[in-house]
Amino acid sequence: MSDTRDRRDEIQQFVERTEGKVYPRRVFMGMAAAIGLAPVAARLTPAMADAKELVIVNWGGDAVKGMQRSWVDPYLKKYPDRKAVIDGTGPSTSRIRMMVDSKKVAWDVMDRNLHTALEIGPEGMLEPIDYSIVNKSKVRPEHAVEWGIGNYIYAMVLTYNTKKWGGMVPQNWADVWDVKKFPGKRAFRREPDGQLEAALMADGVPYDKIYPIDMKRALDGLKKIKEHSIFYTVIADGQNAFRNGEVHLGLLLNTRAWPLKQDTKGLYDWTWNQGISWGACWMVPKGATGGRAIWDFINVALEPEGQAELLKTNGYGPINPEATKLLDAEWNKVNPGAPENYAKMLPGGIAWYAKNATKARQDLIDALAG
């Protein structure tokens, strides 16, 4: 999952995160490198040098607390003499590239997605996953690739207002494209992954014919609905647009649809039908210094107990199907990794995106603009 973040926000966050606190040297170096400060500046820090600490990078917010509880704490329990820390500043591709190019790799494990791993791995930005240590049998085959191994499942789901149309609710993307049957504002993300698939499904393309994506057909579909839609760039903004009644149906991440349903006491709900499921994944920057600890941590994070726990705290779907057995029926209703839900969705085409993401993104942005 990638967020476009303003440079000023990064600096702001950087200031907040360092003010009055002692930071482990490698975390500090990572933050400094990420905002483009020379490594010499890092020498000014009061932080202690600690090469043995594992640095896990995710997207911040509740994910820091959640991953700490479900994955880092069990890892430290299993290996009491080791150290690990979560850096929530976001492993965006530009920051990975900057870090790898400058050969000052402060990060060890990064929370991204499989198609990005397949895209930037061959470009020399990642270390291949060491499957002699990492146990790939814990995940579905489509979630273990050379450059990344799944860590949780997220899905892009059709989310809708339950009261707007007198008891009738949209069942599939064709309904979302039907502005007569379901009048109201739509919301989509201004990213190709998910929106292109939704447009094709609305046009009647079956799951097995979605990939390779017919860009013209998909973009024509989106143009058709453009006047009735907003395209959010910040995921939280999309969630907000639903919550304050600005939009009535559209595409949202399951991790956002779930709190939305709770916040609005069921005014909004979602369906797994025609959802698009994606594997978030661990990937390792080229030149990472964590060594064996990286693979040990990944193995711990794949254990079903922690996987199930993270669904309860953050809505992240367990990528290890075994975790489903640890969850009761109520929890499995919100679990994108539960077999009955997973089967209803289209697995996102990571191989297609690995090759076409850049062009698809630009074409989508151009099609929506003006």
Add this chain to the structure above:
Amino acid sequence: MLSANRQEASRHGAYWLIVLPALLMLALLYFVPLGNVLLTSVTDPKPGLQNYGLLFTSTSVQKALVTTVRIAAITTFFALLLGYVVAYAMRAASTRTQRFMLVGVLLPFWISVLVRSFAWIALLGTQGPLNSALVAWGLVDEPVALVRNETGVLIGMVHIMVPYAVLTLYANMRGIDVGLVAAARSLGASRFQAFRMVFLPLTVPGLIGAGTLVFILSLGFYVTPALLGGGKVLMIAEYVAVQINDTLRWGLGTMLAATLMIAVLGCLWALSRVIDVKRLFGA
């Protein structure tokens, strides 16, 4: 004579020494990264001017540029119009009222652009107070789309830009002798004639200055179009951000950043040919 010159020179030398640390810091923290941006624009992905060639061949780039210039121009027009009225009223008001008005103009400066954008979404959204009122009074059947489109971007940008226009115009108007208008009136000009033939021409330098300033600032907007445009209004700053963060076409991103910078410098140069920039901004 000679020693006086030497003294003079050594005094200058001492001044330079005092300024040197600041200059070094500026060079290190400003010009080096800037040079890096310019360098990237001609070296990534391979050396040459092909990134700049995209200005002439890529419809995607051209569309973003045209959108940017169009929105900046419309924003400038409305900011000048509203700013002129406010500055004129301030000029005519009593000192006490002037002070209140100045606070009113400056207050929005202290609120972040991000907060203001979200506030517009809340105020002008389909469920916002304005639309609720319009629907309740029966003026419209369906809520009017005032945000998440180009209209929203313009409202947000004009709001941010009006203070810049007011302050620049006000500085200019303060330098005009009101006696001139009174003289025109006493010679038989109507109110409107006195304004159009005497006051307005005297404020032209202010209008040009404020217009250039607002236009230049509008070219670089990022947060406001990203939030209020509903993903459908792509201005050049966001286009650059997408290239740097997402598509990783850094050559294209830096080329557009460089183009924007050259355009801004060009605007300032053109401005300096027409009016005395230093005097305009009160230096």
